[in-house]
Amino acid sequence: MSMLLTVDRLESFYGPSQILHGVSLAVRPGEQVALIGRNGMGKTTLLRSLMGLVPRVQGTIDLNGSSIRGSKPEAISLAGVAFVPEGRGVFGSLSVIENLVMASRAGRNGKRSWTLDRVLSVFPRLAQRRGNGGHQLSGGEQQMLTIGRALMTNPEIILIDEATEGLAPLVADEIWKTLAVIRGEGIATIVVDKDIKNLSKVADRMVVMSKGGIEFDGTPADLLAQPELLERHLGLH
């Protein structure tokens, strides 16, 4: 099967600092990739580079066989990549419904599987809060709304940074359930999180980053079978 996203020898810079040192990674259509590693190892920088948010990058980033390296974030979004940044991105002064409707558009090839009703059915909590302003929502509700906004763009791939960071366990469970729904829909994801247990349930592949490079790329079972790797890169026993 041809790759959805191909990243080859990617190098990213913030001013004079080189943050990514030759990252190579490929994602198949509909594949769920977990991105893990200690703080400061370059996970956010990788997602931001894919989204066109890092000004200086070298190497290859291809989406559906066409280069998106150097493209503007709006063009990358239109090409089918959605981004759920850490700290979320809802409009506080707009209602839940307004936030969702604003993001609505057909995906590549005119595909419109994600409608307002569909997103509200996946997130009953957002349906209950439909008239509330973004600033009135809890952290978990804001995260659901940001993922809902990403789905409304009918993307091919969603990049989710710190999917459940700072959320109460029950709310985090909702996000994990949503990731399972997204998987069932055939939308690819790259998800950054620290919860290896839940990630290994939803991910097809686990990718471990260290010092701006990739240290491991394999199945959840392969990773869990390497306790020394988990200890070294994630501080887990």
Ligand SMILES: Nc1ncnc2c1ncn2[C@@H]1O[C@H](COP(=O)(O)OP(=O)(O)OP(=O)(O)O)[C@@H](O)[C@H]1O
């Ligand atoms: N805007 C920036 N300007 C300069 N350096 C930056 C910038 N953003 C991140 N960095 C540096 O890049 C390195 C990688 O950071 P990045 O946020 O990508 O790591 P991370 O793996 O996502 O970690 P975290 O979980 O802490 O976000 C760090 O050393 C960080 O200090």
